[in-house]
Amino acid sequence: MATIYEVSELAGVSLATVSRVVNKNARVSDKTKEKVLNAMKELGYKPNSIAQSLASNRSNSIGLLVSELHGPFFGAMMSGIEAELRAAGKHTIIASGHSDEKTEQDSIEFLVGRKCDALILHAEAVSDEFLLELSKGTTPFVIINRIVPGIEEHCISLDNEHGGYLATKYLIEKGHTQFAYVSGPNWKKDARDRYAGHLRALAEQGLTQHPKLLVEGNFQQSGGRYGLEQCLSANLPFTALVCGNDEMASGAITRAREADLSVPDDFSIIGFDNIIYADYLFPKLTTIEYPVQKMGQMAAKLILANTYRIETGELTTEFTPRLIERDSCVNL
Amino acid sequence: MATIYEVSELAGVSLATVSRVVNKNARVSDKTKEKVLNAMKELGYKPNSIAQSLASNRSNSIGLLVSELHGPFFGAMMSGIEAELRAAGKHTIIASGHSDEKTEQDSIEFLVGRKCDALILHAEAVSDEFLLELSKGTTPFVIINRIVPGIEEHCISLDNEHGGYLATKYLIEKGHTQFAYVSGPNWKKDARDRYAGHLRALAEQGLTQHPKLLVEGNFQQSGGRYGLEQCLSANLPFTALVCGNDEMASGAITRAREADLSVPDDFSIIGFDNIIYADYLFPKLTTIEYPVQKMGQMAAKLILANTYRIETGELTTEFTPRLIERDSCVNL
């Protein structure tokens, strides 16, 4: 690989001048600029971005931590972020945390070590203290789907509690009073918040739910299957199943069909997230929208604005869930 | 951030010695090693991986190019690769190419520029020549889902033609003779190969297909919707719809339901890929398995073996598609 040194030699100018034309910042006379550009072309010169990072202490790349590299939720998030950043000429370095404390820390340290100019974190397992400590470091970051007290302005979040409330409220308005609930993992804040919203909607109407009709799932399709099985085997009546997310709703619907139960005739189902294929399930899934792609874009915009001083429009950190009505819930 | 220099000072040893204990390769006496480790702990020292890369010309990270960051296909691929690499202590840097020649080239150059030790590429838009040229460079790579003449040993592929053949053969055996086909984008080799397999199965039985019942889709759900609409409006009889991939099959099934058509009673549908939620569609989708996660792992293993000399078991580059029978096809 040709180095800047060879280019300077061939062009008959100094290193500094080559660097100037590469970075287009300082003024270089048209004549010398052309000599340099020709030399670069002739040698097929590409700047070594590692060396650039080391010397300039910036890398034009943003580190992104997600829990998993698969699944509709993170897929939408990664896409939203990458598109926004790429449009601004920045690169995204993705690492996964697998919802595990140690792995999340490792990944964050990797990204910091790679001299990312900023970080976008979907960190679930790491403690508030860790993030607070991180915020004292030199790498700025924004957090998605979590509010850390003390650094709220760097947290992009959706009101999960309100979303949970909306879902159950909607079913109550449709006349439902007997509920089953398949939640996400209890250690996850968003799962707990969604359930809290559900409880609030219930309480508002003086309704309660049998403990056997609350089952903890895993936010995956298998959790929905399992959840429904548990509810069914409790042998207690319910007319509506509220799922912590769409993937579990999808699993539950499939399981229901296997048990010769029909959704929504035998019971209604509502999900959460509005993942890309919610509209392609049968029945089409009524759900709460989690605008994760937009939130990802916003995270990117925040960084563009704060770290690179590139303005890209309105900035917000709070997003509101909203009901998407489709076919999986009926009036009672 | 503490540097190696400060550590050496605090520990009262030379830079070189600190470097040795960091890299655990050369022998260092236990006594000095301990002094260094203590100093490192005290200063919270973390090696700057950028500087390491520059000096050592390797980065312990592997670049991964995918077409998109979302979708079940790439999700599975990324997961498979990252898991395998992480287990070996390597990091994955992901970039997306959006099936666009220029973007793919940019991304590859970015990854090379970041001094990735090796690359895993799902490159669709870039030419064979470009890849051949790249193979003369210093960064080794393996290609997924494509065979480039001249560097076959670095190409991991599935026999798409055979998969296409299997799908249609299966339907023929079930008694179908009137087919419709929604293909992937024609400029994509895998889409063409799958269709070629379909034609071969047809030809084998002296069957043909009306040109109006071949429509070019986009490998996404919207393409499946559109494809079915086109076939329907052709007003020609068909009993089986072969889709270029599962996502389009999902779109077609949904569109069919909207038109009050029942799958598989009105016509059978078969997909391709066996994406994660094929089992959660209604009807459960019969499809051809594309073991993309395994292929991703294999790509990682190949690199681990060739670039790092880490052996992780059997290596193969050719994978075979196989039929996954579910509920979306019936006997005629």
Next chain:
DNA sequence: TTGTAAGCGTTATCAA
């Protein structure tokens, strides 16, 4: 507008 030279934080080659 251009050039000189001192870093950036490591690794790696020699000697000692």
Next chain:
DNA sequence: TTGATAACGCTTACAA
């Protein structure tokens, strides 16, 4: 087993 010291490829004062 250790220590000097020259790379690695680039950016960026500071001078000219």
